Amino acid sequence: MNIQDYPDRDMLAIDLANHLAGELEATLFTHDSATLAVAGGTTPGPVFDVLCAADLDWHRVMVLPTDERCVPQDHSRANARLIAERLLVNRAASARYLPLYLPGAEPEDCLAEVEALLTPALPLSVLVLGMGEDMHTASLFAGMPGLAAALDADAPALAVARPETQPENRITLTAPVLNGALSKHLIIYGAAKRKALERAMSMHPEEAPIAAVLDGITVHWAE
Numbered sequence: 001m002n003i004q005d006y007p008d009r010d011m012l013a014i015d016l017a018n019h020l021a022g023e024l025e026a027t028l029f030t031h032d033s034a035t036l037a038v039a040g041g042t043t044p045g046p047v048f049d050v051l052c053a054a055d056l057d058w059h060r061v062m063v064l065p066t067d068e069r070c071v072p073q074d075h076s077r078a079n080a081r082l083i084a085e086r087l088l089v090n091r092a093a094s095a096r097y098l099p100l101y102l103p104g105a106e107p108e109d110c111l112a113e114v115e116a117l118l119t120p121a122l123p124l125s126v127l128v129l130g131m132g133e134d135m136h137t138a139s140l141f142a143g144m145p146g147l148a149a150a151l152d153a154d155a156p157a158l159a160v161a162r163p164e165t166q167p168e169n170r171i172t173l174t175a176p177v178l179n180g181a182l183s184k185h186l187i188i189y190g191a192a193k194r195k196a197l198e199r200a201m202s203m204h205p206e207e208a209p210i211a212a213v214l215d216g217i218t219v220h221w222a223e
């Protein structure tokens with residue numbers, strides 16, 4: 001794990017977006033397509049605002065969320081909506097979006113269809129994770145049913161998450177898919193998340209799920 005500190009969130013967004021664009025460009029140089037998985041939540045929006053303007057062959061890029069809340073795609077809590085409004089605009093509008101949840105369905109009922117769309121797009125080329133102060137990442141939450149299975153190296157690509165602390169069910173990429181990414185990044189802001197990350201480093205992934213994905217990751221931090 002490598003930690004990069006930035007003087008402020010704007011600098012982080014600009015630097016990281018340029019770095020991600022470079023990684024995607026390098027992937028497209030040697031591959032027909034590239035896959036970018038991004039966190040939802042409140043953290044990554046400013047990075048998307050810069051990245052969407054990158055001069056890339058976006059029509060060869062597939063974009064997906066690391067996890068999705070089981071709500072309609074235009075719901076204010078849908079990561080699909082955040083990605084549509086902040087990332088798949090400008091030059092990036094020609095990227096292809098891979099949904100993790102198919103609205104209207106019970107989460108279990110969409111897993112097979114979503115996995116069939118996702119599998120040809122793996123391994124992830126570039127992964128951008130977020131983390132909660134409770135040390136969850138994607139929708140891998142301590143204490144949720146099925147966490148151990150979703151952290152297992154042989155887990156299927158997707159898992160249904162029913163975290164008690166969250167208002168809705170979710171579908172998440174599992175640890176082997178996250179760890180299979182060729183390049184892994186984590187964005188965190190503020191002292192509380194920095195402390196939580198430091199604590200997680202000596203904890204078991206079932207207590208601190210972020211610990212399952214720290215190997216080889218670059219953490220981007222700003223106050």
Ligand SMILES: O=C(O)[C@H](O)[C@@H](O)[C@H](O)[C@H](O)COP(=O)(O)O
Pocket residue numbers: 038039040041042043044066067068079129130131132136137138139
């Ligand atoms: O959709 C989600 O909820 C995420 O992908 C999740 O893992 C997120 O990254 C963290 O909860 C941090 O959320 P914030 O960025 O809002 O603090």
